Amino acid sequence: MNGLQLSGVSRSFGDRTVLHSMDLSVQRGEIVGFIGGNGAGKTTSMRLILGLLSADQGQIMWDGKPISAQDRRNIGYMPEERGLYPQMPVREQIIHFALLEGHKLPVARTVADDLISSLGLQGRERTLIQDLSLGNQQRVQLAVSLVGDPALLVLDEPFSGLDPSAVATMGELIREQAARGVGVLFSSHQLDLVERLCDRVCILDQGRVKASGSITELKTEGKSRWQLNFSHNADAFAAETAMLRDIDVTWSSADRTSVMVCLEGDDRDIPTQLLAIAQRHGGLRSIESVQRSLDELLTKQYISAGLATTAAAEPVTTASEASK
Ligand SMILES: Nc1ncnc2c1ncn2[C@@H]1O[C@H](COP(=O)(O)OP(=O)(O)OP(=O)(O)O)[C@@H](O)[C@H]1O
Numbered sequence: 506m507n508g509l510q511l512s513g514v515s516r517s518f519g520d521r522t523v524l525h526s527m528d529l530s531v532q533r534g535e536i537v538g539f540i541g542g543n544g545a546g547k548t549t550s551m552r553l554i555l556g557l558l559s560a561d562q563g564q565i566m567w568d569g570k571p572i573s574a575q576d577r578r579n580i581g582y583m584p585e586e587r588g589l590y591p592q593m594p595v596r597e598q599i600i601h602f603a604l605l606e607g608h609k610l611p612v613a614r615t616v617a618d619d620l621i622s623s624l625g626l627q628g629r630e631r632t633l634i635q636d637l638s639l640g641n642q643q644r645v646q647l648a649v650s651l652v653g654d655p656a657l658l659v660l661d662e663p664f665s666g667l668d669p670s671a672v673a674t675m676g677e678l679i680r681e682q683a684a685r686g687v688g689v690l691f692s693s694h695q696l697d698l699v700e701r702l703c704d705r706v707c708i709l710d711q712g713r714v715k716a717s718g719s720i721t722e723l724k725t726e727g728k729s730r731w732q733l734n735f736s737h738n739a740d741a742f743a744a745e746t747a748m749l750r751d752i753d754v755t756w757s758s759a760d761r762t763s764v765m766v767c768l769e770g771d772d773r774d775i776p777t778q779l780l781a782i783a784q785r786h787g788g789l790r791s792i793e794s795v796q797r798s799l800d801e802l803l804t805k806q807y808i809s810a811g812l813a814t815t816a817a818a819e820p821v822t823t824a825s826e827a828s829k
Pocket residue numbers: 518523541542543544545546547548549550585
């Protein structure tokens with residue numbers, strides 16, 4: 506396989522195991538979102554990839570072979586704790602990291618100037634890092650992770666603290682890198698962003714991979730959802746549907762004319778049972794298949810703590826539940 510692969514990687518601190526036999530892959534040109542609540546093990550995994558920590562068990566491979574120190578030099582890293590010198594000007598800072606990367610001074614200057622122009626930092630060359638906006642500090646941080654022309658970017662919460670326009674810019678920069686064939690692994694608590702940017706996600710909960718795959722795969726896995734819109738109040742339809750087995754029914758409009766029905770199984774056909782009930786009660790205007798949002802999927806299914814949830818829809822209660 507091309508790119509990065511972790512197989513069965515475990516890591517403990519003292520007697521506490523924080524990663525349990527983890528599998529993860531990032532191919533060249535692919536953007537993978539790393540999602541998990543606080544303390545799930547994302548940063549630890551990244552440090553293992555970078556070789557800043559060693560694994561107790563398992564293998565980390567690059568292009569199908571055990572990852573070497575040389576391979577790791579081709580990884581650009583944006584650590585969560587960041588690592589810029591607040592009192593150094595932008596251009597000098599990037600040159601400094603390019604020199605550390607092993608470039609000679611004239612090359613380091615060219616690398617810095619190219620990154621300054623491609624990351625939109627023109628005019629800020631002499632500004633001290635501490636005088637930059639957070640968004641521009643993150644751009645410099647990304648520039649620093651790119652000085653070695655990496656084959657893989659590992660970005661620990663690159664969007665944290667950014668305003669919407671800086672988020673959009675950072676997202677664009679990440680997409681550009683992926684389009685150049687760079688694999689990108691980034692962690693984030695902002696699920697809408699992950700949903701927009703990523704080809705695949707890896708969901709980590711308390712050190713265990715709960716799911717990985719494309720977002721579409723995860724969203725349709727094992728369940729299907731249908732929204733039925735009625736011309737009148739759908740109380741009778743909802744009450745009868747809520748009595749069926751393996752079904753969740755929630756209101757999706759305040760006037761109770763729209764009902765969301767979630768069924769076990771990822772059948773793409775409109776369930777005949779639902780149509781029959783709807784027909785019996787009359788007034789059905791439309792029925793549409795609805796995908797779950799990523800945050801709903803994660804908070805309901807995979808993540809035990811630590812991610813922001815959206816407000817839950819009001820469930821339809823059956824007569825027997827209401828009387829309890
Ligand atoms: N050097 C260390 N010594 C002991 N425990 C550690 C060490 N580094 C991490 N841990 C523990 O490992 C667990 C995973 O931490 P990690 O920083 O990898 O999580 P994370 O998913 O990045 O969380 P966050 O989203 O809050 O940054 C946490 O319980 C943390 O306290």
